[in-house]
Amino acid sequence: MKVLNKETDYAVRSLISLGMKPEGWVSAKVISEEQSIPYQFLRRILQELIRNGLVLSKEGAGGGVKLGKEPDEIGVTDVIEIFQGKVQVSECMFRKKICSNRANCVLRHEIMRIERLVNQEFSKVTIGKLIADLKAVESMRSQQTKQPD
C-alpha cells in the first residue's frame, strides 16, 4: 500500500528544490533535469501547484516558477490533498445492516481518529522542515568524507 503517488512525490521534491534555490524564477526544465522528473509530467504537476497557490509563475523567457509561500507554511498534507484528495480511511466502513446510526457511531469515531492523526503527522512535515533536515544530512555527510575510511 503506497500512501503517496508519483504526483505527490514529484511535487514535494519540486517544492524542496524551489525552497533551496536562492531567489528568482526556476524553469520546469531545470527542475526536471535536477530531479530526474519527466518534463511534461512535471509541467502538469507544477501547473496544479500554481493553481493552488503553492507556487507562483512567470511566463516567457527568463520566467519559471518559485515558491508562493514560506517553506514552513507548506505541509505535505497540502500537497497530498491537491493530488490525492483528503486522507480518508474508508468512505463508511460499516454501513447498512451492521451500522445503523452513523451519527454517533463509535467505529466511525475510531476510524476518524486515525484519519486526524495521519493528517496531523503529515502537516507537521513541512517543506521547510524537510529542507532543514536535508541540509543537516548534507553537512553531516561532508564532515564524514573529511575522515578517510
Added chain:
Amino acid sequence: MKVLNKETDYAVRSLISLGMKPEGWVSAKVISEEQSIPYQFLRRILQELIRNGLVLSKEGAGGGVKLGKEPDEIGVTDVIEIFQGKVQVSECMFRKKICSNRANCVLRHEIMRIERLVNQEFSKVTIGKLIADLKAVESMRSQQTKQPD
C-alpha cells in the same frame, strides 16, 4: 485518498460478522447476504483470509468458514497487509541527486516514523475491539428507542 480498498473493507466486515456468530461454520452465501457483499467477490476474499490463517474453512454441505484466531488477535493491519501490502508512505521519496545516503537519511526516518505510527494505530483496532464497540452502540441504541421522542 482512500486508505482502505473494497477488499480490505469487505474482509474486515466479514471478520466482524464471523466474530459475532456464536459457533460453527458460516457459509459465504450467508455472509454475502448479511453484509451485502457480491458473492463471488467475497468468495475470493475469504479464500485469501483462509490462506493467511485468519479464518478456517470446511468443505461440503454444512461447511463454511469461521474465525481462525481470537477476535482480539486480529488487527486491521493484518487485513490491510494481506490485501494492500505493508503500509509504506513512499518507496523512497528523495532518491538520486537530492538524497545521496539512504542509510542514515533523516528524511527517511521522518517518513518511516509516520509509517510506524499508522501501523501501530491500525493494529490497535482489532476485530475484537470493533465488535465490542459495535455491541456498545447497539445497546445504546436500544436504550434510546425505549424513550419515545
Added chain:
DNA sequence: TTAACTGATACTAAATTGGTATCAGAAAAA
C-alpha cells in the same frame, strides 16, 4: 523575430480495482 518560457488540454499504455464466471471436488442429506 526568435528562443525560452508557461497555460491549457487531449491523448495514451499499463496497472489496479471491483466484480463475474466456471469448473472441479468434498461432504452431508435425500
Added chain:
DNA sequence: TTTTTCTGATACCAATTTAGTATCAGTTAA
C-alpha cells in the same frame, strides 16, 4: 447413490486510475 450445498482454484472482464506524452497557443526577454 444421486443431488444439493458448500469450498478450492483460477481465468476472465470492464472501468478507473496512474504515470507519462504530445501539441498548440500565448507571453516575455533578448
